[in-house]
Amino acid sequence: MPPHQGLRHMPWSSFGLDLVTLRVFKAAVEERSLVWAAERERLALSAISRRISEMEARIGAALLRRHDRGVEPTAAGEALMRHLDTLFEVLEHTIVDMEAFAAGHRGQIRLQANLSVPAGSFPEELASFQKSHPDIDLYIEERISADIIHSVQIGTAEIGLVSATMHAPNLQLLHWRTDHLVELR
Amino acid sequence: MPPHQGLRHMPWSSFGLDLVTLRVFKAAVEERSLVWAAERERLALSAISRRISEMEARIGAALLRRHDRGVEPTAAGEALMRHLDTLFEVLEHTIVDMEAFAAGHRGQIRLQANLSVPAGSFPEELASFQKSHPDIDLYIEERISADIIHSVQIGTAEIGLVSATMHAPNLQLLHWRTDHLVELR
DNA sequence: GCTCTTTACGCTGTTCGTAAAGATA
DNA sequence: TATCTTTACGAACAGCGTAAAGAGC
Numbered sequence: 487m488p489p490h491q492g493l494r495h496m497p498w499s500s501f502g503l504d505l506v507t508l509r510v511f512k513a514a515v516e517e518r519s520l521v522w523a524a525e526r527e528r529l530a531l532s533a534i535s536r537r538i539s540e541m542e543a544r545i546g547a548a549l550l551r552r553h554d555r556g557v558e559p560t561a562a563g564e565a566l567m568r569h570l571d572t573l574f575e576v577l578e579h580t581i582v583d584m585e586a587f588a589a590g591h592r593g594q595i596r597l598q599a600n601l602s603v604p605a606g607s608f609p610e611e612l613a614s615f616q617k618s619h620p621d622i623d624l625y626i627e628e629r630i631s632a633d634i635i636h637s638v639q640i641g642t643a644e645i646g647l648v649s650a651t652m653h654a655p656n657l658q659l660l661h662w663r664t665d666h667l668v669e670l671r
Numbered sequence: 672m673p674p675h676q677g678l679r680h681m682p683w684s685s686f687g688l689d690l691v692t693l694r695v696f697k698a699a700v701e702e703r704s705l706v707w708a709a710e711r712e713r714l715a716l717s718a719i720s721r722r723i724s725e726m727e728a729r730i731g732a733a734l735l736r737r738h739d740r741g742v743e744p745t746a747a748g749e750a751l752m753r754h755l756d757t758l759f760e761v762l763e764h765t766i767v768d769m770e771a772f773a774a775g776h777r778g779q780i781r782l783q784a785n786l787s788v789p790a791g792s793f794p795e796e797l798a799s800f801q802k803s804h805p806d807i808d809l810y811i812e813e814r815i816s817a818d819i820i821h822s823v824q825i826g827t828a829e830i831g832l833v834s835a836t837m838h839a840p841n842l843q844l845l846h847w848r849t850d851h852l853v854e855l856r
Numbered sequence: 857g858c859t860c861t862t863t864a865c866g867c868t869g870t871t872c873g874t875a876a877a878g879a880t881a
Numbered sequence: 882t883a884t885c886t887t888t889a890c891g892a893a894c895a896g897c898g899t900a901a902a903g904a905g906c
Contacts, residue, residue: 501766505689520886530873535887537871546773554880554885562772569765576761580754581686587747588731705861715898720862722896739860739905862903870895878887 502544505577507537511549512570514538515563519556598629598646687729690762692722696734697755699723700748704741783812783819784832 513523514534524531542549549563559567698708699719709716727734734748744752819831 501769503690503762503765521884531885532874532887532889533872539887545769547769552879552886554883556885562769565768565772566765569761569768573758573761573765576754576758577688580688580751580758583750583754584686584730584732584747587750706859716860717862717864717899718897724862737861737904739858741860858906860904860906862901864901865899866897868895868897870893872891872893874890876887876889878885880885881883 502541507541508570508573510534510537511541511563512567512574514550514557515559515567517556518558521556598627598633687726692726693755693758695719695722696726696748697752697759699735699742700744700752702741703743706741782832783814 510523510527510529513526514520517523517526520531520534520538524534527534538550545562547562548560549566550557551560695708695712695714698711699705702708702711705716705719705723709719712719723735730747732747733745734751735742736745
């Protein structure tokens with residue numbers, strides 16, 4: 487049997503939406519011209535024309551109205567643009583988030599605690615955490631509660647453990663990369 | 672000068688995020704296995720492995736932890752997953768919206784007519800149109816014939832009705848989203 | 857040994873850029 | 882004519898699938 491050579495037909499759901507084409511389309515609408523969009527996206531004019539035409543074909547509706555002074559979105563194109571604004575916003579947030587992981591504190595967690603905390607089941611909790619996250623290096627430091635909270639807030643520590651009695655009864659905070667807010671015990 | 676052959680390096684911003692890879696990654700996390708993700712996405716196992724590895728390389732952080740029973744998201748992978756949920760939601764809405772335009776049953780239609788038109792059976796025609804297309808909002812404006820024609824041409828009106836005697840005997844044009852050109856009576 | 861993931865490699869489809877042609881004021 | 886968009890075509894790249902190799906229980 488010859489190589490099956492893939493199911494090329496479904497890049498995304500039924501429409502062939504891809505980020506590059508969507509980005510190029512956005513540029514075309516914002517620049518009101520394929521020529522300028524080509525320049526802005528550093529792509530050949532012909533490539534942009536083709537991308538948008540093929541997207542229109544797949545969707546089954548015109549997205550741009552062409553005239554000899556440039557282009558203009560149709561009603562469908564405007565609707566698409568509204569979605570693209572939020573789509574690329576989400577994407578931007580995603581990238582920022584991923585950059586944070588890529589940057590410095592990759593696989594390292596700085597933990598700060600004060601002395602009144604560790605008495606209870608803390609060591610076991612720590613051990614289980616390290617077992618389930620073997621690729622993370624834990625750095626443990628002792629501080630006073632106020633400093634710990636500040637460190638977590640400004641990001642010089644990923645985890646802060648403060649005495650339960652000082653701030654909230656029976657509650658210890660584990661603040662992990664600003665994504666997780668976990669109750670410990 | 673030889674063909675410049677493109678700036679291949681920047682599919683999206685600095686990261687090479689593309690919808691197919693993101694979708695595949697989502698599948699891998701949800702299925703907790705590349706094998707199952709491959710099956711679900713109808714893609715070769717090797718293709719999935721490569722896609723995810725390359726995305727991790729570009730991002731500069733591990734997204735999956737591999738063991739011999741499958742895969743598991745790292746902290747970075749979990750963060751990415753949270754964004755993907757909203758991203759694909761937006762995309763889903765976009766597709767639904769575009770499908771509506773493809774079917775031709777959506778949105779607003781700006782209609783321009785001049786006074787000499789409506790005398791005849793025009794109101795009945797309009798009523799029947801609105802009855803058969805209940806989800807379309809009709810906006811009606813009065814203009815002179817030349818302006819109407821221009822509006823339809825440049826797209827500020829989807830429908831133009833001009834006096835039969837002025838331009839073509841016994842003919843009124845209904846120009847709909849530049850896709851349909853329908854004779855009205 | 858079994859199940860999972862990764863790497864190697866040939867091959868095909870995709871997509872670019874250049875260049876020429878069409879369209880419109 | 883000048884300025885935009887589209888189409889044609891050759892070439893490079895990207896991405897798939899098969900198959901073999903690595904890893905961990």
